[in-house]
Amino acid sequence: xxxxxxxxxxxxxxxxxxxxxxxxxxNFDCSATGFSLQAMDSSHVALVALLLRSEGFEHYRCDRxxxxxxxxxxxxxxxKCAGNDDIITLKADDGSDTVTFMxxxxxxxxxxxxxxxxxxxxxxxxxxxxxxxxAIVRMPSAEFAxxxxxxxxxxxxxxxxxxxxxxxxxTRGDIGTANIVCRQNTTxxxxxxxxxxxxxxxxxxxxxxxxxxxxTKATPLSNTVTISLSSELPVVVEYKIAEMGYIRxxxxxxxxxxxxxxxx
Amino acid sequence: xxxxxxxxxxxxxxxxxxxxxxxxxxNFDCSATGFSLQAMDSSHVALVALLLRSEGFEHYRCDRxxxxxxxxxxxxxxxKCAGNDDIITLKADDGSDTVTFMxxxxxxxxxxxxxxxxxxxxxxxxxxxxxxxxAIVRMPSAEFAxxxxxxxxxxxxxxxxxxxxxxxxxTRGDIGTANIVCRQNTTxxxxxxxxxxxxxxxxxxxxxxxxxxxxTKATPLSNTVTISLSSELPVVVEYKIAEMGYIRxxxxxxxxxxxxxxxx
Amino acid sequence: xxxxxxxxxxxxxxxxxxxxxxxxxxNFDCSATGFSLQAMDSSHVALVALLLRSEGFEHYRCDRxxxxxxxxxxxxxxxKCAGNDDIITLKADDGSDTVTFMxxxxxxxxxxxxxxxxxxxxxxxxxxxxxxxxAIVRMPSAEFAxxxxxxxxxxxxxxxxxxxxxxxxxTRGDIGTANIVCRQNTTxxxxxxxxxxxxxxxxxxxxxxxxxxxxTKATPLSNTVTISLSSELPVVVEYKIAEMGYIRxxxxxxxxxxxxxxxx
Numbered sequence: 001x002x003x004x005x006x007x008x009x010x011x012x013x014x015x016x017x018x019x020x021x022x023x024x025x026x027n028f029d030c031s032a033t034g035f036s037l038q039a040m041d042s043s044h045v046a047l048v049a050l051l052l053r054s055e056g057f058e059h060y061r062c063d064r065x066x067x068x069x070x071x072x073x074x075x076x077x078x079x080k081c082a083g084n085d086d087i088i089t090l091k092a093d094d095g096s097d098t099v100t101f102m103x104x105x106x107x108x109x110x111x112x113x114x115x116x117x118x119x120x121x122x123x124x125x126x127x128x129x130x131x132x133x134x135a136i137v138r139m140p141s142a143e144f145a146x147x148x149x150x151x152x153x154x155x156x157x158x159x160x161x162x163x164x165x166x167x168x169x170x171t172r173g174d175i176g177t178a179n180i181v182c183r184q185n186t187t188x189x190x191x192x193x194x195x196x197x198x199x200x201x202x203x204x205x206x207x208x209x210x211x212x213x214x215x216t217k218a219t220p221l222s223n224t225v226t227i228s229l230s231s232e233l234p235v236v237v238e239y240k241i242a243e244m245g246y247i248r249x250x251x252x253x254x255x256x257x258x259x260x261x262x263x264x
Numbered sequence: 265x266x267x268x269x270x271x272x273x274x275x276x277x278x279x280x281x282x283x284x285x286x287x288x289x290x291n292f293d294c295s296a297t298g299f300s301l302q303a304m305d306s307s308h309v310a311l312v313a314l315l316l317r318s319e320g321f322e323h324y325r326c327d328r329x330x331x332x333x334x335x336x337x338x339x340x341x342x343x344k345c346a347g348n349d350d351i352i353t354l355k356a357d358d359g360s361d362t363v364t365f366m367x368x369x370x371x372x373x374x375x376x377x378x379x380x381x382x383x384x385x386x387x388x389x390x391x392x393x394x395x396x397x398x399a400i401v402r403m404p405s406a407e408f409a410x411x412x413x414x415x416x417x418x419x420x421x422x423x424x425x426x427x428x429x430x431x432x433x434x435t436r437g438d439i440g441t442a443n444i445v446c447r448q449n450t451t452x453x454x455x456x457x458x459x460x461x462x463x464x465x466x467x468x469x470x471x472x473x474x475x476x477x478x479x480t481k482a483t484p485l486s487n488t489v490t491i492s493l494s495s496e497l498p499v500v501v502e503y504k505i506a507e508m509g510y511i512r513x514x515x516x517x518x519x520x521x522x523x524x525x526x527x528x
Numbered sequence: 529x530x531x532x533x534x535x536x537x538x539x540x541x542x543x544x545x546x547x548x549x550x551x552x553x554x555n556f557d558c559s560a561t562g563f564s565l566q567a568m569d570s571s572h573v574a575l576v577a578l579l580l581r582s583e584g585f586e587h588y589r590c591d592r593x594x595x596x597x598x599x600x601x602x603x604x605x606x607x608k609c610a611g612n613d614d615i616i617t618l619k620a621d622d623g624s625d626t627v628t629f630m631x632x633x634x635x636x637x638x639x640x641x642x643x644x645x646x647x648x649x650x651x652x653x654x655x656x657x658x659x660x661x662x663a664i665v666r667m668p669s670a671e672f673a674x675x676x677x678x679x680x681x682x683x684x685x686x687x688x689x690x691x692x693x694x695x696x697x698x699t700r701g702d703i704g705t706a707n708i709v710c711r712q713n714t715t716x717x718x719x720x721x722x723x724x725x726x727x728x729x730x731x732x733x734x735x736x737x738x739x740x741x742x743x744t745k746a747t748p749l750s751n752t753v754t755i756s757l758s759s760e761l762p763v764v765v766e767y768k769i770a771e772m773g774y775i776r777x778x779x780x781x782x783x784x785x786x787x788x789x790x791x792x
């Protein structure tokens with residue numbers, strides 16, 4: 001028997017919006033620790049990892065570990081029917097082939113039950129080793145989203161270069177080139193507006209903008225984003241989910257012969 | 265000679281938005297009582313009845329009864345040219361084959377005349393008998409619109425079941441099932457937020473969501489909607505138009521062999 | 529060497545939005561006087577003339593006259609990457625085949641450089657003689673934009689008639705006719721809300737609404753628009769750019785055999 005009650009139901013709605021374009025079908029794993037998901041995108045290039053810790057739920061009952069295969073598009077359709085202030089409860093009986101989403105309006109006037117068929121999905125859980133990163137950039141998530149969107153109007157890939165002074169995002173396309181530099185900046189009114197760079201050595205890596213733009217769909221989940229970079233490791237783009245966990249996106253850098261040229 | 269001056273011109277704009285997708289061409293009937301319309305939708309399944317009482321107009325002159333056939337899409341195009349604060353005057357000479365819409369801006373700086381050709385439309389006026397309904401539900405119109413829209417993302421038909429405790433809207437589709445229950449609730453801050461159920465006996469009826477969604481285009485006309493149900497009578501979905509009249513939609517229930525199954 | 533620093537960078541963004549749908553490629557001319565452009569629309573029917581005077585820039589360095597051919601669509605793509613509060617600096621080296629747009633965020637945290645290839649564009653600079661106009665109408669730009677948009681839902685051309693009392697905009701189409709009269713009105717709360725008519729003799733001219741609608745893309749640049757009319761001269765539709773200059777659109781009237789008929 002599984003019963004997870006999330007007072008801030010809009011969080012789950014935002015999580016689905018963040019991953020449903022990247023991943024079609026995925027297993028959600030429930031254990032005493034929490035509600036989690038790990039899945040490759042449909043072209044097997046990017047990896048997404050989600051964790052919502054059990055402590056973040058108002059009520060969390062998970063009698064035994066369960067893996068529930070869901071079509072994320074259908075799940076998103078159902079969650080869109082929840083109001084932004086609704087409490088969402090996720091229920092499943094042991095051995096059942098369905099999951100139920102219950103939405104309660106704050107005034108309890110309106111209660112909805114949505115039942116969805118579960119799917120059998122083959123998936124191997126990848127162990128993601130803890131790694132040391134050469135550079136970790138924390139910046140406002142809206143700023144990062146804006147940069148990825150802007151560069152996409154010029155080119156297809158982004159070169160991210162981190163030095164002590166700042167982080168540079170560059171692209172090049174048919175109509176010209178673009179370089180955007182964000183300086184390290186900690187003297188801000190609100191902590192979430194800071195751009196903070198922790199660096200052991202400079203890094204320069206190239207990524208497909210298509211995926212970066214897809215990751216920024218998680219922007220509504222957090223005011224800040226953390227980008228962890230090391231040469232020859234996948235980048236980690238992480239959005240913290242307040243008091244509950246995180247959503248992390250992993251993407252391998254592009255190895256380009258004309259890499260140097262693209263750095264402008 | 266016909267001359268109807270409506271200070272709150274935005275009302276007429278909203279009326280057209282509410283019915284133009286349902287009905288292509290219709291006769292507007294003018295008499296001493298008021299300005300009214302009765303029409304079947306283009307697939308002859310739903311009926312719409314509109315009444316704007318003469319007392320609601322600032323000036324109402326209707327020398328003799330007139331029936332004016334109009335293309336609602338064209339009429340809507342013209343009314344969209346009226347500002348939301350404009351005074352709208354509708355004018356027609358006896359025997360004329362045109363109607364004129366005059367729009368006056370509140371400051372009288374700008375005056376517009378739009379002239380439209382009238383059409384000959386065959387239509388029979390149906391007498392709608394006053395009926396006793398088993399259950400009458402009054403609820404916030406935005407809530408009803410949201411429910412119809414949400415259920416449409418899951419299924420094609422809605423089963424409406426009324427009991428003393430509340431009203432249940434259910435659907436079923438390829439991706440799963442949904443049940444939304446709104447409880448009777450009269451302890452609200454504003455009267456228009458109440459959900460009130462008057463019932464002589466429980467009712468369960470099935471309707472096409474496509475039409476229900478179409479009816480909810482009238483939501484901007486009123487904060488509340490009244491749904492009147494009886495077994496084997498068409499449902500009436502009514503939006504009151506403040507101090508002027510109403511717009512009512514009639515839709516016959518679906519008789520489904522698999523009705524029981526669809527009730528969830 | 530060219531270096532033009534514009535504190536109110538959003539002005540340049542709005543200028544591009546105003547002309548990019550009308551003109552594909554054009555030469556921007558820089559001289560000690562200012563930054564200007566003159567171009568025919570792609571169908572060679574309308575003419576646009578832009579002037580941003582050098583005094584309006586925070587810093588204006590133009591060592592020698594330069595003509596820079598740009599694709600306006602690509603330039604617009606780059607300027608869209610500037611924030612609305614960004615300072616925009618335009619830079620070009622003598623003899624260079626590229627131009628650089630630099631965007632500085634107000635807090636100086638983020639600095640972007642966009643470099644674009646210049647083009648060779650053949651263009652002849654037309655001398656536009658100063659003319660005496662029979663009627664000059666100044667009115668709120670949003671009002672003029674609304675009128676052009678509204679009339680486009682009815683017909684393809686607009687007849688503009690100016691008398692001492694006001695200006696009338698008329699059209700006619702398959703679904704009917706429309707006349708919108710704006711009265712001379714100087715008793716307004718804010719000067720930009722006035723409709724002022726200076727007239728030596730009445731004028732009635734017909735224009736294609738398609739172009740008028742295109743000109744109204746300049747509406748965000750100014751609260752008012754000035755329309756100068758003379759029989760057998762192109763109309764001038766002018767939007768002033770505060771303390772910097774103007775954008776002017778010229779359009780020849782239509783000579784219609786059935787002109788009289790279209791006047792309603």
